[in-house]
Amino acid sequence: MRWTQALIPTLxxxxxxxxxxxxxxxxxxxxxxxxxxxxxxxLPLGLRVLRKIEQIVREEMDRxxxxxxxxxxxxxxxxxxxxxxxxxASEVFYKVRDRAKKEWILGPTHEEVxxxxxxxxxxxxxxxxxxxxxxxTKFRDEIRxxxxxxxxxxxxxKDAYSxxxxxxxxxxxxxxxxxxxxxxxxxxGLKAFPVEADTGVMGGKFSHEFMVPAxxxxxxxxxxxxxxxxxxxxxxxxxxxxxxxxxxxxxIEKFATPGVKTIEDLTKAPYEVAxxxxxxxxxxxxxxxxxxxxxxxxxxxxxxxxxxTLGTATFRAATVDEIFAALGAYPGSLGAVSVKxxxxxxxxxxxxxxxxxxxxxxxxxxLRNVSxxxxxxxxxxxxxxxxxxxxxCPKCGEPLKVRRAIEVGHVFKLGTKYxxxxxAVYSDEAGKQQPAVMGCYGIGVTRTLQAVIEQCNDKDGIIxxxxxxxxxxxxxPLGIVPGSAVMALAEKIYAELSAQGVDxxxxxxxxxxxxxxxxxxxxxxxxxxxxxxxxxxxxxxxxKLRGGVLKAIKQEEAVSEILAALKPxx
RNA sequence: CGGAGCGUAGCUCAGCCUGGUAGAGCACUUGCUUUGGGAGCAAGACGUCGCAGGUUCGAAUCCUGUCGCUCCGACCA
Numbered sequence: 134m135r136w137t138q139a140l141i142p143t144l145x146x147x148x149x150x151x152x153x154x155x156x157x158x159x160x161x162x163x164x165x166x167x168x169x170x171x172x173x174x175x176l177p178l179g180l181r182v183l184r185k186i187e188q189i190v191r192e193e194m195d196r197x198x199x200x201x202x203x204x205x206x207x208x209x210x211x212x213x214x215x216x217x218x219x220x221x222a223s224e225v226f227y228k229v230r231d232r233a234k235k236e237w238i239l240g241p242t243h244e245e246v247x248x249x250x251x252x253x254x255x256x257x258x259x260x261x262x263x264x265x266x267x268x269x270t271k272f273r274d275e276i277r278x279x280x281x282x283x284x285x286x287x288x289x290x291k292d293a294y295s296x297x298x299x300x301x302x303x304x305x306x307x308x309x310x311x312x313x314x315x316x317x318x319x320x321x322g323l324k325a326f327p328v329e330a331d332t333g334v335m336g337g338k339f340s341h342e343f344m345v346p347a348x349x350x351x352x353x354x355x356x357x358x359x360x361x362x363x364x365x366x367x368x369x370x371x372x373x374x375x376x377x378x379x380x381x382x383x384x385i386e387k388f389a390t391p392g393v394k395t396i397e398d399l400t401k402a403p404y405e406v407a408x409x410x411x412x413x414x415x416x417x418x419x420x421x422x423x424x425x426x427x428x429x430x431x432x433x434x435x436x437x438x439x440x441x442t443l444g445t446a447t448f449r450a451a452t453v454d455e456i457f458a459a460l461g462a463y464p465g466s467l468g469a470v471s472v473k474x475x476x477x478x479x480x481x482x483x484x485x486x487x488x489x490x491x492x493x494x495x496x497x498x499x500l501r502n503v504s505x506x507x508x509x510x511x512x513x514x515x516x517x518x519x520x521x522x523x524x525x526c527p528k529c530g531e532p533l534k535v536r537r538a539i540e541v542g543h544v545f546k547l548g549t550k551y552x553x554x555x556x557a558v559y560s561d562e563a564g565k566q567q568p569a570v571m572g573c574y575g576i577g578v579t580r581t582l583q584a585v586i587e588q589c590n591d592k593d594g595i596i597x598x599x600x601x602x603x604x605x606x607x608x609x610p611l612g613i614v615p616g617s618a619v620m621a622l623a624e625k626i627y628a629e630l631s632a633q634g635v636d637x638x639x640x641x642x643x644x645x646x647x648x649x650x651x652x653x654x655x656x657x658x659x660x661x662x663x664x665x666x667x668x669x670x671x672x673x674x675x676x677k678l679r680g681g682v683l684k685a686i687k688q689e690e691a692v693s694e695i696l697a698a699l700k701p702x703x
Numbered sequence: 704c705g706g707a708g709c710g711u712a713g714c715u716c717a718g719c720c721u722g723g724u725a726g727a728g729c730a731c732u733u734g735c736u737u738u739g740g741g742a743g744c745a746a747g748a749c750g751u752c753g754c755a756g757g758u759u760c761g762a763a764u765c766c767u768g769u770c771g772c773u774c775c776g777a778c779c780a
Contacts, residue, residue: 142713277774
C-alpha cells in the first residue's frame with residue numbers, strides 16, 4: 134500500500150475526550166474514530182489490526198478443536214425467558230421492536246442461542262464432546278462506556294461454548310480453551326496471566342479470567358509472588374487471624390459517643406477502640422427489603438461476594454432514609470444487636486468475636502462488650518470481605534500483593550444450568566436422557582486490540598508486536614522525485630517485499646522527513662527502512678526497528694535483512 | 704442512577720467573570736523558499752459559538768430547560 138492512496142489520518146494532538154494512553158493512540162494513529170459514546174468506526178489501519186487478531190484467535194480455536202459458527206445478533210426474548218436470564222440480565226439488553234411491535238434483543242452474549250441450536254441437533258453421547266465458537270459483534274447497555282474500545286456499547290467478541298457428557302470431560306474441554314487462550318494472548322504479544330475469578334451472573338462452578346497488567350485496568354487482581362496464586366479481588370481469599378476473643382461473659386454496656394460518625398472517629402481518644410474490635414453495620418436493600426451486613430471495622434465489604442451469598446445481584450446500598458426506617462437510627466450509630474426482624478449476614482472472620490463495639494441504633498451512643506454469637510442473631514455466615522494488601526496468601530502464606538489489570542478473556546465452567554433450562558439433552562450409553570455439561574469462553578477482541586496498545590507504547594507512539602502490526606514494514610524515502618535514485622530504490626524494495634508476501638507500506642507523501650518519521654513512530658510499524666540521498670551516496674539505507682536502534686545496511690542487502698528481521702525470534 | 708466538568712473552525716483551545724463587528728495555533732487551498740525528526744513567508748477558504756426558550760436596544764457571554772461528551776462514584780455508616 135502507498136501512503137498517499139491510504140487513509141491514515143494521524144493527529145498531532147490528542148482529542149480531548151481521550152483519557153488513557155491507549156485511547157489517545159487509537160485516535161492519534163488513525164485507527165478508529167468515535168461515532169458516539171461507546172461506538173467506534175474502525176478505519177482501514179485499525180481494521181487491519183483487528184483482522185490479524187481475529188486470525189490468531191481463529192487459528193487457535195481451530196487448533197483446540199472448536200468449530201466456527203455464526204449466530205444472529207438479533208435474538209427472540211423467549212429463549213432468555215426460558216433460561217431465566219430475561220430478568221437477571223435485563224439491564225444490559227438493547228431491545229428493539231419490529232413493525233408488529235414485537236420485542237427483540239440485540240445479543241449481549243449467546244449461551245441461549247447456542248444451547249437452543251445444540252438442543253435441536255444433539256441426541257446421542259456419541260456426538261460429544263463438541264465445541265463451537267464465533268467472532269461477532271455484541272451489544273451491551275453498559276452503565277458507563279469508557280476508555281474507547283475498553284468498555285463499549287458495541288464490541289467484537291470471540292465467544293465459544295463446549296458441550297460434554299460428563300463433568301470430567303467438561304474439565305478437559307475447559308483446559309483446552311484455557312491453553313488456547315494462553316497461546317492467543319502470547320501470539321498477540323500480550324503479557325496476560327490467568328486468575329481465579331468470580332462467576333457472577335453467569336452462574337456456574339468456577340472460572341478464570343485472563344488479565345493484562347495495566348494501571349488503567351478496571352479490575353484489581355490479588356496475587357502472590359512466591360507461588361502461583363492469583364485471583365480477582367472479587368474472588369480472592371487470604372489467611373488471616375481470627376478476631377481476638379475478649380471477655381465473652383461481660384455484659385453489654387451502652388456508652389455515649391457524641392459526634393462519632395465513623396469507625397475512625399471511634400479509634401481516637403477518648404474512646405480508643407481499635408478498628409478490628411468494631412463491627413461495621415451496613416444496610417442493603419434486597420428487592421426493596423432491608424438486610425444487615427456485618428464486617429469487621431478494619432475490613433471492607435466485597436459486593437461481588439455478597440452477590441453469591443444473597444443469591445441475587447439485584448440489591449443496592451440503602452439510602453439514609455431507608456436506613457432510618459429500618460433501624461430508627463442514622464449511619465454513624467448503626468448496630469445489629471437485638472435486631473430480630475431483619476436478616477443479618479456476617480463475615481466469617483467475626484465468628485466467635487467478643488468484646489466488640491458497635492452502634493446502639495441511637496444517635497451518639499455505641500455498645501461495648503458485644504459478643505457476636507450471644508448478642509446478634511446472624512442468619513448466615515459467609516466470606517464477605519475484600520482481601521487487603523499484605524495479608525497471607527491462602528496457598529503459601531507469603532504476603533499478597535494487589536495490582537490493576539485489564540480483563541481480556543474469561544473462561545467459565547457452567548455445568549448444566551443452560552442445557553437443563555433449554556433442554557439440550559442427549560441419550561447416554563444406557564439410553565437415559567442427560568443434560569450436556571457446558572462451558573463458555575469469551576475474548577474481547579476489540580478490547581484485546583486496545584490492551585496491546587496500552588501495553589506496547591512509548592512517548593512517540595505505538596510499538597506494535599510483529600504479529601498484529603497493521604503493516605509490518607514502512608519504507609520511508611526522504612525524497613519522492615520520480616526517477617531519482619532514492620525513489621527508484623524505494624520502489625524496488627517495495628516491489629520485492631510485496632512479492633515475498635510482506636505487508637509493506639510505502640510512504641510516498643511529499644512531506645519533510647521529520648513528518649514521515651514522526652508518523653511512522655506514532656503508528657508504530659515494527660520495521661522502518663529509511664532511504665535518503667546522504668546514506669545512499671555510500672550505498673547504504675537505514676533499517677530501524679521500532680523502539681530499537683538504527684542500523685546502516687548495504688542497499689542490496691536491504692530486502693534480505695528485512696526478511697531476516699521478520700523471522701520469529703528463536 | 705448520583706456527583707462534577709466540558710460543548711466556540713477538521714483538531715487543540717482562548718474569548719464568557721464585566722453583554723456591543725467571532726479569535727489564535729495546528730490542519731486545509733494557492734504561490735515562493737526550504738528539505739535527515741512534526742519548516743518559513745505571503746495570500747486564501749473554513750463557524751447556525753450543541754439545541755430550544757427567556758431577559759435585553761443588543762446574547763458565544765446572563766437566566767431556564769434540553770441534548771451530547773468526559774471523569775468520579777455508585778461499600779467504608
